[in-house]
Amino acid sequence: MDYIDPHIHMVSRTTDDYATLARMGCVAMSEPAFWAGYDRGSVDGFRDYFRQLTETEPARAAQYGIQHFTWLCINAKEAENVSLSREVIAMIPEFLDKPNVLGIGEIGLNKNTKNEATIFLEHLDLAAKYGQSILIHTPHLEDKYQGTRMILDMLCDDQRLDPDRVLVDHVEEHTISEVLDRGFWGGMTLYPVTKCTPERAVDMIEQTGGERLLANSAGDWGPSKPTAVPDLIFEMRRRSLPESLIRKVVYDNPLEFFSKSKQFNFTPRG
Template sequence: MRIFDPHIQMTSRTSPRRCSWPTATNDYERMAAAGVRAVVESAFWSGQPHISPASLADHFDLLVGWEPFRAGEFGVRHHATVALHPKEANDPRCRPLLDLLPRYLDRDAVVAVGEIGYDSMTPEEDEAFAAQLALAIAHDLPALVHTPHRDKAQGVERSLAVVAESGVEPGRVVLDHFDEMTVGLVRHTGCWLGFSIHPDTGMSPPRTVELLRAYGPERVLVNSAADRGRSDPLLTRATGEAMLLAGFTDDDVDRVLWRNPVEFYGQSGRLDLTDLESAAANPPVGTWAGNSILRGGS
């Protein structure tokens, strides 16, 4: 089983202060053993806002620099999305940071604008959402849209309206964090559907399998959305195993867990999945900007 996790927050899992899982720093090793060969890490709200250009730039630099190196040491190919997260759009100190985005949207490792969308559906979030969809169009990138965890149906309908107003091609947009109550709102819009398999704020493998049975595997991305909290980056594999037990074929699983995310993020023209098997068997050994993942750099 080959797995591409299209939405994960690995950097927020490396700090003991932020993650309750004692194995967080071993995640890439566990993921590689489970068949994860590639990931897309989205820009994220880190528990408190990035209140200065320097702090947000540090976050983006981590996503396009150190983190791809760290993942590569375990044979996992890492790409990123960058954006001002919806939760931060409500902080007046953060909104000027939108001006920083163009500097990063041209980086080779960046395959989409995201996460953008809604947290509380405020006017400030409206403005940031529309502005970042415009950036996605200007930079010829897909968009990863976060739907709110509260009032989700209203948030999905509002998100679809903003996407339509922006003029972006629906097939270049994935709306994430769907559940049984909202999937029907999007299935026939041309946008992609994202299912986050997450114990607190997302779906479970059995629930996801039932939705795949009802709506089919087309334009569906299954991700772990693993982050600083109670989450598990191996739930993508658990979903694939649940699909097989439910009678889906190996080809169905490969479509959902590999070919779909490759198709969606491949629209960026920057997805590099060359020599994956060689990278998994012979991960690079070295340093990034003089740093290694080993204690003492040896």
């Protein structure tokens, strides 16, 4: 089955992973900007990173027939450096017209601090001014519930933002309902230990019906599995769930959400 991974950090993966993903049915992916494992020291560091996301990775993906899209931001971990964050936010518009840019992301909170919230709000303002879709990172573990609620508060405070153009990622059992009930899209991240297993994700699909729900691997430089979405497909088939529902979650929903970005120019496999 063709599928789309809506959240995967390919800058951290080898070219062999592109080949494996293509063989598993991956036809498109989107790569949000994230933390590099260290705090970058200058706006030029981010400018180089955004060139990697908008030039290098699409070319690498295309070698395997995969269409690569991306989202730009400075992530929440580095938002504690407010002055650098503001320099990066001011520089992002240089890249918004690049052909694979879908919007602003993955913005959000990490430890739910005032600086993180300040920079999150300034990213929201950027998205609103430039009519961009938004992809959101929610915190991990004990900070997830409070952070997700704070993020939803800030999103709902800004009347310029359309919930239908916002994907709130890393939802789990205690956050999924509020995200979907408020009209946002929800992303389930299949990630060992700190997020969600394919089995639990399928439980959530069964309980919600899969409407406005996406699944991703978040494959990055940490312990993660870039082929986690095929694992989800396998688990859904194991439970005899309809092929139409599987396709909805791993293909149709990402297509529908991405299509709200003016630069999403996707060519289905013929």
